[in-house]
Amino acid sequence: MKALRVGLPLVLLALGFLREIASVDRNNFKSCEQSSFCRRLRRTEPDVSKFEILPGTLQTYKQYILLDLQHSETKHLYVLKLSAVRGGIFHFQVDEKSPLSERYRVVDALAGEPEYVPIKVQSSSASAITVSTEDGTSKAVVNVSPFRIDFYKDALLVVSANSKGLMRFEHLRRKETSSAPAENEEQEAQENENQEVAKDPGTWEENFKSHHDSKPKGPEALSMDFSFPQGKVLYGIPEHADSFVLKQTVSGKGDPYRLYNLDVFEYELDNGMALYGAVPVIYGTGPSATAGVFWQNAAETWVDIFAPDQETNVMSSIVNFVSRSSQDDPPAANFISESGIIDVFVFAEPSPLDAFRHYTDLTGKAPLPQLYAIAYHQCRWNYNDEQDVTSVSAKFDEHDIPMDTMWLDIEYTDSKKYFTWDHHKFPHPLEMIRNLTEHGRHLTIIIDPHIKRDGNYFFHNDCTDRGYYVKNKDGNDYEGWCWPGAASYADFFNPEVRKYYADQYLLENFKESTKEVGIWNDMNEPSVFNGPEITMLKDNIHYGGWEHRDVHNLYGHMHILSTYEGLVRRGEGNLRPFILTRSHFAGSQRYAAVWTGDNMADWGHMQASIKMCLSLSVAGISFCGADVGGFFGNPDSELFYRWYQIGAFQPFFRSHAHIDTKRREPWLYPEDVKLIIRDAIRKRYRLLPLWYTMFYEHERSGLPIMRPMLAQYPSDVKSYALDTQFMLSDKLLVAPVLKTGQTKVDVYFPTNKNGESDYWYDADDNSKHASAGYHSVSVDSYKVPVYQRGGTIVPHKDRIRRAATLMKDDPYTLVVALDKDGHSKGTLYIDDETSFEYRHGKYMYIELEFKNNVLSSKKIDETASYATKTWLERVILVGLSKQPKSATLYLLHGESTELNVYAENNAFIVRKPGVSMVDSWSLKLNY
Structure with missing residues (x-):
């Protein structure tokens, strides 16, 4: 989240006085050759195992x-x-x-x-x-x-x-202080190994x-x-x-x-x-x-x-990959x-x-988030005060740009003490939060794991008195430097500490919060400004006597586990938590979304957001995104709107910026740029039914939401190295603009297992593409090459409101894209969008199928039910060879209605079938 400049006085650094933007200093981080164990073990040459x-x-x-x-x-x-x-x-x-x-x-x-x-x-x-x-x-x-x-x-x-x-x-061995003569071959071999290990100067201390x-x-x-x-x-x-x-x-x-x-x-x-x-x-x-x-x-x-x-x-x-000889050694790690x-x-x-x-x-799988969490988020380090938050929220309405969540960085706190507010800047936090809530919006606040060492801070005093801090090698509370200055770190490996920390989120303790507030856990690697490699000493001691070296990569995971437990209890077990984390390990997807950290406002970092989220997605972490626009630096207009166009098609969609950057709310750019950004955000909101269904299906199946091309097309080896385009589920192919001044994008359409191309339909004009290989697509400032795969059905909501929470009862549009056999299938998931009631059968999971000129809807889980007020507003049929004369809507109990079919934008449209999404129904095309 934050930049730091190694070499400045630590006091200035830790007190947060630094506001310069600095590039990464490689000297602060080890290479393998500087890491004793990596250096030793990497010397092993491939050979017959011992x-x-x-x-x-x-x-x-x-x-x-x-x-x-x-x-x-x-x-x-x-x-x-x-x-x-x-x-x-x-x-x-x-x-x-x-x-x-x-x-x-x-x-x-x-x-x-x-x-x-x-x-x-x-x-x-x-x-x-x-x-x-x-x-x-x-x-x-x-x-x-x-x-x-x-x-x-x-x-x-x-x-x-x-x-x-x-x-x-x-x-494990004891350090030898003398070398007695070996009595047998086994002892000699052991001594030889000890001597070989001891040749490395970092073996016993480093x-x-x-x-x-x-x-x-x-x-x-x-x-x-x-x-x-x-x-x-x-x-x-x-x-x-x-x-x-x-x-x-x-x-x-x-x-x-x-x-x-x-x-x-x-x-x-x-x-x-x-x-x-x-x-x-x-x-x-x-x-x-x-x-x-x-x-x-x-x-x-x-x-x-x-x-x-x-x-x-x-x-x-x-x-290179295609031409690999079968005689080559297989890839290995x-x-x-x-x-x-x-x-x-x-x-x-x-x-x-x-x-x-x-x-x-x-x-594990990521639990289904609340709908608002997969909509658009607005953040910077920092929104200055209550008036700033209220004004920015109102400006989104003024410019007709949807937005669901305002974020506050560390400056909202009282002197970097978490679970507190700076009452000079934020004198009425509950009123501010409720003002957002009344407009259908949410607030997310940051809470980091470093605890300010301040005798007037209840959290520090409790952790000190109860022995809740991570210890140094001598058994004393470990002290490092972070944003508050001198800080210590809660030992989340201790179940008692986790419960105490989780308790702080309860409204009876954190009184100036509400159950709807989201939490941002940052700096949880953990970040220690004056520590080795800007983190904790490896010989620190955690609960159970384990050294930090044993558990380092789990520290952030245990932090978000504690937060998740606290938010679940804060919501009385019924409200789904929203947490964003920076540090993560295997299984962290069970608790939090992840973003890709302190990136820069340049085209390379924008491109990297795709590669990084694809890697995270196949590693179980589907709820991934990057700071839109880049955290550091000031993006020019083109980079800024192109990044929004990418962010709109990534699972987590948040704009964020460093405190030293220029303010960059969309309306601060020229009008034409603002309108492009507005269009990108509105595309996200239009597709929220698809996103919500994909997140639900991820919880059921564990399959990634954002997928590399090879996930869908493993028989096409030419797709393996592609990380400039991606799939959303098996439905949409997204090939964004990734370079400045680009007027064309080369989109790769893979071959399927039959050695043929699927049908692909341009999401903007419904035009069909049916041949495999690269295809050059012309782009203007608004254009993002997005294609719906033939054989799929994608749900939309086309009435865009100020926030996703206000679209709950709005009607659906179904885009039915046909494959070569004139067939397509899809799903739609509906529930209350906020609670865990879906885990108790209160939801609708619907199968949609078009076959033999009939579109039908039926429940997948017959025992589940949810009394949604939503209804079907439009059906868009893409890929039909000719226009139907009409369509007949049949309800389960025998009623039927004749409907007109219109030609528009390379598709045929059935307007206002008007059927409730609760009902089972079919729509037959008449020729």
Whole structure:
């Protein structure tokens, strides 16, 4: 959210006096070579693994097997546990057999305990042990020596673990103070390993700039490589400002991708630097299968990618991927983590979408947000006072631009103390909030995890008195610097702390709030201005005695978990919370939306928003967006309106800006620019029924809302490297304008599994495109190339009001786009748009189908019901070969009505069928 300038006096920095815009300083962040464990383990060359299964150690249980694993030189023992989860997912863990102390295991990423199923040992020999799932469709073959696990789906090898022999596991040990002569070969091998490890100067303690890491447990890093034999490309492991398809990092190609949640402002593009979130899931896709690997580890992690070289030019990338010889090594990834255990889920399916579903089966789906949360949000650092908030809201009405949420950044608080207000600037916060609510709008406020160390601040006093803060290595409350100045950090790994923090959101405690107020959790990597890499010391101590190094990437996740629990209780269990977070981990989608952080007002960062949200979406985080216009800098008119046109088609749609930027509300730009922005926002509101249905279906299926082209067209390898266009569900193809002065956009229309093109209909003029390959589309300032796929039905609401909340009972329009067979299907979801009552059957989920010249509507879930007042206003039929003479509307109880059909804009329209959306009905075209 905020910029900081390293090198200025810390007091000025932490007090928020800094208002300069600064670019990222790479010197503040480690490279792999500056990270002791990455440097050590990355030196491992692909070779025959030094790990082997010990003969005769197989133990079989109903749902898992155990095997002893030994390092062939040191003879140190480990235990392999291999099990299966329903759906053909394999889960394996490797840990020391007798560690000096317990090693950390992630317990908060999964949505719940996986549903483990019986596995069967098919065969066991001196060379390999084969286990399979009950249905026999998935199997794992454990190679004894050298150790390797090959995973198969329907007899197809999809993932091979440790095939490159890059597995390392630094067992816990005591620091040697003297070197006594070795008494046997095993002791000598152990000493040799200790000496080899000790050659690295950062093994037992490490310095970075002025910061010292005491490393009380010494070296404890681990690694394992995974090959994807069916894969043409690898993707995933967000968050990085890089291409969607992962680039090669080995053979002198630079650092591995880094997963370590950090506060990086004005981040660089096209590299694997760590950013605000870390989701350690990776996929390999090819025409025959998609496989996924979820590396469940919350410590700092680096991921090396073995893949074909690719140019930055997308077309060159496509050529590279298509021309790969089958003799080449398959793409592979090597995960290197600082601590913890090897804890891995492996899954594969013929289609990418099924693989994505497996991952969200494990880590959870985003709950359906309130409708207002997927509409347009207006934010900046900072709206100055109550009058400013009221004025901006009124200006949206004056200029007839819809808007649902006003946001307040840190300046609304009393001296950066959260759960308080600055009563000089905001003397009547409840009145201000109610004024927005009466206009159908909402307020979202920021609450960060750093707590001001102020003896007059109740939160600080409570945390101090109750021992709720994260501790330093000496057991005292950790103190760092952030926006309030001296600050400490609540230890959200402590259940008691989480409850206390959640309690603060209750209206009995935060009295100057309402149950409708949304929450913005920022700076939760955690950001510490005077800490190493602008974050917390690794040897700090959390609840349970775990070091911060073990749980770093989970800290923000636990923060939003606490907020979510508080908002659910604030709403008495019935009102859906809205939370936005910057830091995130696997499973964070269960609690909050995510935005891509402190971007810049330039075309490159606008382009990056697509790539970053695609990577997050396939990693389970569908509710994603970027700061429209760029957080830093002042966008020119063209960049500004083009960014709105992109934001309108991304799941989270918010404009946001740095405190030093010029005010940039839409009406402050020239009139012609304002009207283009207005048009983009109104397009978003028109499509809110589609968005709402997609979010509901995401909660049901776990499938991403915003999808890469390969998700829908895995048989078309030319679509794999595309990250300049995307799909919304399986319905809309969006190919926005991404360069200044562009008058044409080259849109790629993929081939389907039959080797043909689908039908595509321009969303503006309904013109049909029916051939695969690139097609040059002319664009003007208003034009965004958006195409509806033939065979789909898209719902609209065409009466645009000041806020989405006021459109609740407005009528629907259905756009029916026909495929080559004259057929189309779609869905529509309706509920009260605010509460959890839909989880108790109070909703309408409708299937819409056009077949044999009849459009029909029927309930999908017969037991569900919701008394909506909405009705059908229009049906737009796209792709008919000739105009019907009329249409007959049939209701379930036998009534029928004759309706006229009109030709307009390359489509045929049935106006005002007037039928309630509650009813089942059919509409027959007459020729």
